[in-house]
Amino acid sequence: MRENTPPRPADIDDDVEEIYLDNDAPPEDDDDLEMEEITLEELESRLEGGDYDSDDEARKSPVQDDAIYTFQQHSAPVFACAFHPQNYLCATGGEDDKVFVWNRNNGEVVHEISEHKDTVIEVQFNHDGTYLASGDMAGEIFLHKIQENSGSDEKEGGFVLRKVWEYSMGDMSWMRWHKATNVLMAGSEDGEIYVFRLPAGDCKIFPGTGVRCGSGELTGDGKKLLASYNNGTIKLWDIKTATVVMEIDENHPMFLQEGSTTVSCDKELPIYVTGGESGKIVFSTPNGPVGTVEANGAVECLAFSPSPDFRMAASGTLGGQVAIWDYSKLSMRTQCEHPEDGVTKIQWISEFTILVATLEGNVVAYDARTGQKKFALSGHMAEIYSFAYDPRESLLLTVSEDNSAKIFKVPQLGE
Numbered sequence: 001m002r003e004n005t006p007p008r009p010a011d012i013d014d015d016v017e018e019i020y021l022d023n024d025a026p027p028e029d030d031d032d033l034e035m036e037e038i039t040l041e042e043l044e045s046r047l048e049g050g051d052y053d054s055d056d057e058a059r060k061s062p063v064q065d066d067a068i069y070t071f072q073q074h075s076a077p078v079f080a081c082a083f084h085p086q087n088y089l090c091a092t093g094g095e096d097d098k099v100f101v102w103n104r105n106n107g108e109v110v111h112e113i114s115e116h117k118d119t120v121i122e123v124q125f126n127h128d129g130t131y132l133a134s135g136d137m138a139g140e141i142f143l144h145k146i147q148e149n150s151g152s153d154e155k156e157g158g159f160v161l162r163k164v165w166e167y168s169m170g171d172m173s174w175m176r177w178h179k180a181t182n183v184l185m186a187g188s189e190d191g192e193i194y195v196f197r198l199p200a201g202d203c204k205i206f207p208g209t210g211v212r213c214g215s216g217e218l219t220g221d222g223k224k225l226l227a228s229y230n231n232g233t234i235k236l237w238d239i240k241t242a243t244v245v246m247e248i249d250e251n252h253p254m255f256l257q258e259g260s261t262t263v264s265c266d267k268e269l270p271i272y273v274t275g276g277e278s279g280k281i282v283f284s285t286p287n288g289p290v291g292t293v294e295a296n297g298a299v300e301c302l303a304f305s306p307s308p309d310f311r312m313a314a315s316g317t318l319g320g321q322v323a324i325w326d327y328s329k330l331s332m333r334t335q336c337e338h339p340e341d342g343v344t345k346i347q348w349i350s351e352f353t354i355l356v357a358t359l360e361g362n363v364v365a366y367d368a369r370t371g372q373k374k375f376a377l378s379g380h381m382a383e384i385y386s387f388a389y390d391p392r393e394s395l396l397l398t399v400s401e402d403n404s405a406k407i408f409k410v411p412q413l414g415e
Contacts, residue, residue, distance in 0.1 A: 219236075
């Protein structure tokens with residue numbers, strides 16, 4: 001699990017001794033108690049339908065479920081998800097050490113990866129959908145080749161997955177595919193960054209200093225990698241030469257003293273942004289940092305607008321602030337009308353629309369120009385850890401602490 005993953009509910013110890021107060025007498029005989037006998041299936045049905053009495057508000061069923069499908073094969077919290085770039089497949093991975101590849105139209109499981117021995121934190125299809133990479137906290141990475149099964153009806157799951165490569169890199173913190181080639185990058189707890197050329201498995205390692213590399217993102221030109229480290233250091237790596245071409249360390253006045261949390265890169269311009277635990281956000285270029293702004297609370301996620309005519313960046317904090325920044329002026333353009341609900345992920349889905357996932361289990365869309373809410377999607381009973389958006393059919397895949405993945409139909413954006 002990432003270090004910045006929202007706090008998990010405390011585990012409940014089932015082995016608890018029954019204690020009676022002085023004024024309460026224990027039941028004299030089990031026969032005197034009227035017990036209702038129900039089957040496991042009936043119990044699950046009641047729980048899913050919210051037909052139970054509980055004081056735990058976080059676990060109560062939401063008022064409404066806007067999802068068009070709920071996937072419930074995972075037996076523990078789900079942390080990672082991805083849509084296939086071309087067909088109906090999607091993948092999810094979680095704390096049950098499993099990856100499910102399934103049909104997003106009907107939930108049918110096409111393939112199950114059960115070889116992971118630790119929590120799966122990354123599942124990603126490559127740029128053309130020919131491979132699926134999955135990685136767990138212990139650093140076990142598996143690569144599966146995806147092939148269409150000509151002997152099956154595609155509507156019934158006509159794909160087969162075959163493992164073609166695996167690697168153990170030590171504790172992993174993040175993983176990314178290159179956007180145009182079969183190059184896979186992964187950051188580690190000791191600060192090393194692994195770069196694999198697949199499926200051959202050729203590997204180069206960017207050296208670390210024993211400090212966790214918490215996040216990394218490819219620059220818009222695909223030639224560099226921006227990485228942040230838990231001690232606040234930011235490095236821009238040249239992928240081909242494995243050398244650092246820009247660094248922000250403790251000797252620079254814009255250094256993130258309390259530690260860096262997340263990074264993002266503009267897809268068109270050589271502009272980068274990094275957020276920190278203190279709320280400081282640093283904008284930089286290949287030549288170094290150019291300025292800072294201050295968010296309200298620890299920065300959990302950052303994202304640049306895809307529009308060449310709307311050069312803005314969005315930030316979300318665990319304190320619940322969603323802000324749009326004009327980085328040409330180093331000032332806030334607007335603050336979205338967001339409740340005090342911690343943010344776990346932000347993504348632009350059009351020139352002016354951002355999607356925001358929250359600790360309350362909702363996804364909210366905002367107009368980045370005005371900060372006004374456009375729509376909200378609910379259904380999860382706990383925090384959302386990640387989501388994936390498919391613009392082809394306006395579908396959203398979300399994964400949550402509540403052990404489920406959901407498919408939502410995103411309303412028309414009206415742009």
